[in-house]
Amino acid sequence: MRHARMGRRFDMPTSQRLHMFRTITQAVIRDGGVRTTQARAKEVQPMVDKMITLGKANTVHARRMAFTTLADLN
Numbered sequence: 014m015r016h017a018r019m020g021r022r023f024d025m026p027t028s029q030r031l032h033m034f035r036t037i038t039q040a041v042i043r044d045g046g047v048r049t050t051q052a053r054a055k056e057v058q059p060m061v062d063k064m065i066t067l068g069k070a071n072t073v074h075a076r077r078m079a080f081t082t083l084a085d086l087n
Contacts, residue, residue, distance in 0.1 A: 034056065034057050035083075037053065038060045064079055
C-alpha cells in the first residue's frame with residue numbers, strides 16, 4: 014500500500030529524480046521557463062516557488078540556502 018507516499022517516482026532512483034528536479038529548477042530560474050511534461054512541472058513547482066521566495070529575502074542565509082539547490086551540478 015502507498016499510504017503517506019507523496020510525489021511521483023518517474024520510474025527512476027531517488028537520487029536521479031532529485032537531480033532532474035534540480036536541473037529543471039535551475040533552467041526555470043536561469044532561462045525563465047522550460048519545456049517539460051505536465052507531471053514533471055507539477056512536481057518541480059514547489060522547488061521553484063521556494064527559490065523565488067528565497068530570492069526575495071535578500072539575506073546571506075537566503076542566498077546560501079538557494080546556492081545549495083542552484084549550485085552547478087557538474
